[in-house]
Amino acid sequence: MMNASGKFLYTIRSANGVLVENLQIYGKSRSEADEKIRQMYWRCEIISCNMVSKDSKARTPHIKMQWVRP
Template sequence: MMDISGKYLYTIRSANGVLVENLQVYGKSRTEADDKIRQMYWRCEIISCDIVKDLKARAPHIKMQWVRP
């Protein structure tokens, strides 16, 4: 998996077996984000990790033009 700076979305299983979803962590790389998760949730199992896409950057540009009646 490529390391990309940004926000990462995690699903983990904590040490006591509870499933925790939608954890969002910023990191310069996937490795740094993993380390932050493991500091907050000691002995957790990372089930999935995805990069969060920046929706504002992908918004279409709409050009408005005023038309006189």
């Protein structure tokens, strides 16, 4: 049996108005991935959702964080 799950790439607006991009969620279907998003980001607005193809080399960008003391 083949694994039918996929990766979905989301852009959402959270309940407090913050735009969140490049959220990658695994799900068996789009509706399952939507449900996971809504559990994590309650009352969010889904702006866009794309399925990441298995052939794609899409990766999460590396984020470099630097702590600055006030």
